[in-house]
Amino acid sequence: MVPPSHRRSLRRRRTALLSVGAVAAAGLGAVPFVMNANAGAVELARQALPAKDGWAASGSGTTGGSKASSARVYTVSTRAQLVKALGAATNSAPKIIKVKGKINANTNAAGKALTCADYASGTGYSLAAYLKSPSGAQEKARAAAQAKQKKNIVFMVPANTTIVGVPGTKAGITGGSLQVKNADNVIIRNLSLTNTRDCFPAWDPDDGDTGNWNSEYDSITLRGATHVWVDHNTFSDGPNYDSAAKAYFGRKYQRHDGALDITNGSDLVTVERNRFTNHDKTMLIGSSDTDSVGKLRVSIHHNVWKGVTQRAPLARIGQIHVYNNFYDTTTLNGYAHSYSINSRAKAQVIAERNYWKVPAGQKVSKLLSGDGTGAIAGTGNLVNGKATNLVAAYNAANSKKLKTTANWTPSLTARLQTTATNLPTSLTTTTGAGVLP
Known part of the structure; x- marks a missing residue:
């Protein structure tokens, strides 16, 4: 006979597992807490990517810093605290x-806000002079000023790291760029990433x-990164x-680059439950x-794209699964829609x-x-609620x-919903920063 205390424990465990299953069945994606039979609820900062949740679940999966000791x-x-916590990019011991x-990335070590003029100071650069001669001495001065800003706002993320916003604090980074370069096993969650702005764009005739x-700087840059969950x-x-x-030289003086770019052989990436808004060149997969x-394998699901001009995503070469996303192509804050998904350079998009x-x-x-070489396969897409063959229309x-056919079949699809009908409603309250408890 099972003792009463054990029966109560089993009931609690069964209830928790049923709750998680009910949420998954409803298509609500990653749940706030992951249940562990021995430890109960796992806190947000120590959660790992669930099994079969997109390409980042392949192989060893993505655990980030979930195994970090309390000292890490x-x-x-x-900004100064963030720099110290990140430490050396080569230090791969798990950390959270x-x-x-x-956090304002454009601040100095003492916390004083820095402006574009502060970065330009001492370099000899001025926009007025650059517009008169965007080469030679002024180009060198522009590059020097840009390097000063880059040193301040680019944060290198080591392997085996979780960066997560503390719930209820409106957590985020403004003006900064998180860069995961040649690092494996990284998790970035629950952050508002805004105004990643280059003070010194370069003119290329x-x-x-x-x-x-x-311009330089993406809010998140993956270069040679593997097993990343965003x-x-x-x-x-x-x-x-x-x-x-x-506009100068007849072209808009654009200070923003990508929102989330996945390039230089990055691989096994899952991008889910994010909100992409008020941006032009949003997501680039493949730098050339x-x-x-054989790399650039990316899953993109249950995201909201609203007020996005293009690259949602632009995909090259890789095997990319784009599913259960909501695209609102209405112009927002001047960001007019150009296209959503671009498949080129033999990319295999589903x-x-x-x-x-x-x-x-x-x-x-x-x-x-597309460029005539890429593929976009897949069915079940809706436009204003009506089933539509987007590839045939294009x-x-x-x-x-x-x-119209891809050379691969997705298998890591634990979060795939069978219908897109309810996405405009369900994703409104389950995506973006500030949702996770």
Whole structure:
């Protein structure tokens, strides 16, 4: 006979597991707490990516700093504290960094706010002089000023690290760039990542037909990174929107680069339950048409894309699964929609059971893009609630056709919902920073 105390314990455990199963069955994605038979609820900072939750669950999975000793758990609320907690990029011992409140990356070691003028000081750079001669001495001065800003706002994230926002504190980083370079096993969750702005964009007269301004810094950059879980974050250019930027040499002086870029052979990445908003070049997968064959495997699911111009994502080479996302293509704060998903350089994209909210007059053929070599497979996509063959619509209107079959079949799909119908409603309250308790 099982003792009464053990029966009560079993009932509690059964109830917890049923609750988790009910949430998963409802398609609500990663749950706030992961139950462990021996330890009860696992706190947010020590949670690992659930099994079969996208490409980052492949192989050894993604655990971040969940096994960190108590001595390697840090709570930070300033830039200086964040730098100290991150330590050397080569130190791969597990660590957890809890971000409490909003950290301004554009501050010095004493916490004094820094401006673009502070970074330019002593370099000889001025925008007025650069516009007169964007080469030679002024280009060197621009590069020097940019290097000063980069040293201050780029944070290198070591392997086996979890960075998580403390619930209830409006946690986030403004003006900063988290970079995971040649590191494995990283988790970034529950952060508001805003206004990652380059003070010193460079003019490239050979970019495109008429030249263009190019800026540095993504809110999150993955370069040669593996096993990365990016979950429940909010990305935005606010409050410095590109729509307010002036034009020089006939092109907008754009100070923002990507929101989340996955390049240089990065692999086994899961991006879920994030909100991407008020941004132009949002997510780049693959830095070039020859980035890394056999890598760039990325799962993108249950995200909200609202007020996003393009690259949601732009994919090259890899095997990318895009499912159960909600795209609202209505213009927001001057960010007008160009396209959502671009498959090029033989990328193998499977886009299924996503929902697009499209304003009257916008062509469905504009939701996709490609160079004639990439594939976009998948069914169950809805446009304003109606089942729509997005690839057929695109191919009917374009000479460079998207291929309709992919060379792989997803298997790590624990969170896949069978229908996209309820996504506009369900994702409103389950995505972005500040949702996790």
